[in-house]
Amino acid sequence: MIPCTVADMTRRLADTPPDFLADPAALAPAAIVSDTLVRLGGRPLTDRLAARFASGEPNWTRLVLVTCWLAADSGGSPERLHDLLATGLADLAALVPAERFATDPDRREELARVLLRALGVVPLGETAEQAADRLDTVDSVRRHRLLADAKAAEERAEAIRRAMAEKRAREAAARYSQV
């Protein structure tokens, strides 16, 4: 891995070539993934592994390609990159349009940090704790989960208040002693 700062990586994302964000149907995503792995010193994709990238959901495929662009000159571990591409981006792709990882500064930082974490690399100029803390603050998946938890909790609280106010609850059941 070539030492780099998060700023180095976000600059690279800002320069993402438009081809990587084009309609994946017009590209050969599996070939791009395979080339990237080879460029980093890994093996090309087998046919079985390639099939996964050839027929993925479009936004996920675009995010995979943007991540390939970001990782191509990183010198990071090809095995770790493959794990991230194959299994680590689905939640993020479900929440954020892929082009925003090129156009939105916060999302650029997020993807840069997601990649660095996946490669097991601490950004230049940061400690591991600082890097983890900073990723927490830009982590879309985590934020979505927290918001969903808060929403679910409020819906449950409202359901309880409603149930307690219902006449069928207030008719109650006979009490036998006085306390």
Place this chain on the structure above:
Amino acid sequence: MSDYPIPAYEPMAAAVLSDAERWPAMTAEGARRLAWLRSHPRAPLYNHACGDRLSAEAVARLRAYPLEYGPPDWVPSLLAYARERVPRYRGRTWTSLADVLPIGRHELLSQVELSVPDDVDLDELIVHSTSGSRGPAATVPMTPEFCALDLPLLEHVVGRAGIRVRGDGVALVTVYLMPVTYQFASVSSYWGGAGVVKVNLHPSAWRSPSDAVAFLEDCDPELYSGNPVSLAALADLGLRTRPSAVISGAMALDDPAALSSRLGAPVFDVYGTTETGLIAYRDGDAHTLLPRRMHVEVLDPAGQPCPDGVRGEITVTCGENPMLPLLRYRTGDHASLEWRDGVRVLVGLEGRAPVRFRAADGRWVESIEVTQVLSPLGLVAYSVHQNGDGSVVVTVPVDAPVGLVSAAAASLLGPVSVVRAEIGGKAQRYSSDLV
């Protein structure tokens, strides 16, 4: 009664279920008993309907309830459950009960939804109001089965004196004495369809003054339950029938022997709260804890457990109400804990002493009646004091609606003065220089 400020007691307005929903395990015997109670010509003016809402499975579980003392070895699993499922406690890192911050009544009940576990079925939820004797009346969520836990516990209390509930007629009449309260006829599936009736001994609750005696003698219940005030009114009726036993609760009973002699039956004094259910019963000079899966501590004001024999606040941990698991719940009542004959007892229990006030027309008004008219006003706190000359002062918080308070209190007591002041949390709520 049109000026009485309790909208909740419009006759039958709160009775919304079908009888099948009220008594899921109703027997033919129970249905006959219910019809008899409802159609009795001398019955009180029923203004509500209420069942036990117990399924056959719930009845079976209650009948098999293990009335045994044991170590609180279930506490760790209750803590783990609360961390996982109770919003108020999610993600806490307790390692033992001592790590749990005690919770007071206001904190528990003002945001009670935070204490209802995520995984309970809200179709099972019923609510009961607290009596208001420890602060503004509040609503407590529970299940019908938790409500009916009284039944095996009361049987345990009277059973220690060799008294068995047969359940072959009217098993229980619970008596109140208030200007207005619910009255209803019910039956108990736990007691095989035996009758359970709630009556108000206030004259306004009956068609004719002689009906209370006629109806209660006809019911001839095995048990009466009530509070010291309503049971004294029951004794005043001079019934010729005698129950097997009488249960007194809600307020300190100063002289059980005198009440027992007037009612011609042993009187058992029980202690509990709506939030916890029954906690203890009086045995001589102490209150013996009931054999429940309930852990009782006595805590000092800093939340530390008091050594045995040292007074503090009675604090309850209990997971038996699925809708409201309690972790170190401060009851607001005080006593010390001791061992006696291998069982934990509360010594010097400071119950809520009944206070009565003399109204302008000379009638005596119980403090619980004052609670009933003032609690709907939503006051954070208040106190009522009667001076030696009979004048009554109601003290309310500075932002309280004085006109409404004055009108509500006057509906019971006649003219009162209402004073605005800062009210401390532990102020005595009712007091009188009379008596």
